[in-house]
Amino acid sequence: xxxxxxxxxxxxxxxxxxxxxxxxxxxxxxxxxxxxxxxxxxxxxxxxxxxxxxxxxxxxxxxxxxxxxxxxxxxxxxxxxxxxxxxxxxxxxxxxxxxxxxxxxxxxxxxxxxxxxxxxxxxxxxxxxxxxxxxxxxxxxxxxxxxxxxxxxxxxxxxxxxxxxxxxxxxxxxxxxxxxxxxxxxxxxxxxxxxxxxxxxxxxxxxxxxxxxxxxxxxxxxxxxxxxxxxxxxxxxxxxxxxxxxxxxxxxxxxxxxxxxxxxxxxxxxxxxxxxxxxxxxx
Numbered sequence: 001x002x003x004x005x006x007x008x009x010x011x012x013x014x015x016x017x018x019x020x021x022x023x024x025x026x027x028x029x030x031x032x033x034x035x036x037x038x039x040x041x042x043x044x045x046x047x048x049x050x051x052x053x054x055x056x057x058x059x060x061x062x063x064x065x066x067x068x069x070x071x072x073x074x075x076x077x078x079x080x081x082x083x084x085x086x087x088x089x090x091x092x093x094x095x096x097x098x099x100x101x102x103x104x105x106x107x108x109x110x111x112x113x114x115x116x117x118x119x120x121x122x123x124x125x126x127x128x129x130x131x132x133x134x135x136x137x138x139x140x141x142x143x144x145x146x147x148x149x150x151x152x153x154x155x156x157x158x159x160x161x162x163x164x165x166x167x168x169x170x171x172x173x174x175x176x177x178x179x180x181x182x183x184x185x186x187x188x189x190x191x192x193x194x195x196x197x198x199x200x201x202x203x204x205x206x207x208x209x210x211x212x213x214x215x216x217x218x219x220x221x222x223x224x225x226x227x228x229x230x231x232x233x234x235x236x237x238x239x240x241x242x243x244x245x246x247x248x249x250x251x252x253x254x255x256x257x258x259x260x261x262x263x264x265x266x267x268x269x270x271x272x273x274x275x276x277x278x279x280x281x282x283x
Contacts, residue, residue: 007148007151007189007190007193007194008157009157009186009187009189009190009193009194010157016048016052016056018056018057021048021052021053021056021057021063022053022057022063022066022067024046024047024048025037025042025046025053025063025064025067025069026067026069027046028041028042028045028046029067029069031045032045035068035069035070036069036070036071036072037064037069037070037071037072038071038072038104038110039054039060039110039112040104040161041072043159043160043161044161049159049160049161049182076113077109077113077114077117078117079117079118079127081109082109082113082114082117082118082124082128083124083127083128085107085108085109086098086103086107086114086124086125086128086130087128087129087130089102089103089106089107090128090130092106093106096130096131097125097130097131097132098125098130100121100171101164101165101171138169138170138174140178140188140192142169143174143175143178144188144189144192144193146168146169146170147175147185147189148193149168150162150163150167150168153167154167157186159182160172160182163175172185214247214259214264218259218261218264219247221261222247222261222264222265222266223245223247223266225261225266226265226266228245228266229266230243230245230266230267230268230271231265231266231267232267232268232271233268233270233271235268243268243269244268244269245266245267245268245269246266246267246268246269246272247264247265247266247267248264248265248266248267248272249263249264250263250264250265251263
């Protein structure tokens with residue numbers, strides 16, 4: 001197989017619909033037969049990256065809750081709790097230098113939460129009285145040679161989750177630090193391996209279809225959130241059977257309002273009709 005065919009970089013698709021992201025998260029959970037899913041396991045088996053899901057939905061926990069799932073690790077951690085758990089994992093593994101991969105497998109919290117709390121993984125280890133491993137800086141050539149080695153062994157384009165010892169000299173961290181994102185890493189790699197392709201444009205963003213349809217599930221969520229009461233006058237069918245509740249767009253559909261939870265509210269038919277044509281958007 002020629003070098004051009006072996007190291008054919010597939011540029012990451014942009015503008016992936018939210019429904020497609022959530023469907024893939026659900027598919028991984030079904031494959032694992034679990035209702036507790038970590039970002040690490042999703043990155044190993046999913047079609048996309050957990051970071052993409054988190055940026056689109058706001059957080060990994062929010063994405064899982066949308067699907068009726070739970071995170072496998074805790075995302076919020078205090079300094080004392082993080083230090084105690086780091087020492088616990090190190091003690092159980094009989095090591096003074098637990099790696100990110102080891103902690104991800106045995107820790108209570110996400111490694112990213114600990115890194116965010118302390119600024120870096122080695123700083124967290126030092127604060128816990130442990131010894132971070134010393135890695136020398138890798139040159140661009142060494143990083144690309146390492147990527148080629150992993151590519152050959154996998155027989156496909158590596159993903160962030162694939163870059164872990166022993167397959168790789170390092171995790172994806174040095175690549176992301178050096179190039180910014182995984183997409184930029186792949187483009188830099190492509191510029192070295194296939195200079196003639198370096199100037200090709202990124203795949204165009206898919207225009208996401210904005211729907212104004214309110215599903216029955218979303219309608220029920222809005223009613224439950226508003227306690228089955230009109231948010232304008234407070235009336236409820238529970239106290240007045242004549243009251244009819246409707247789901248209203250706060251920012252009208254005619255002016256670009258979306259059918260999302262933050263733009264929907266519960267109004268009774270009387271209050272909703274009183275809003276007038278400028279703001280009416282009931283269903």
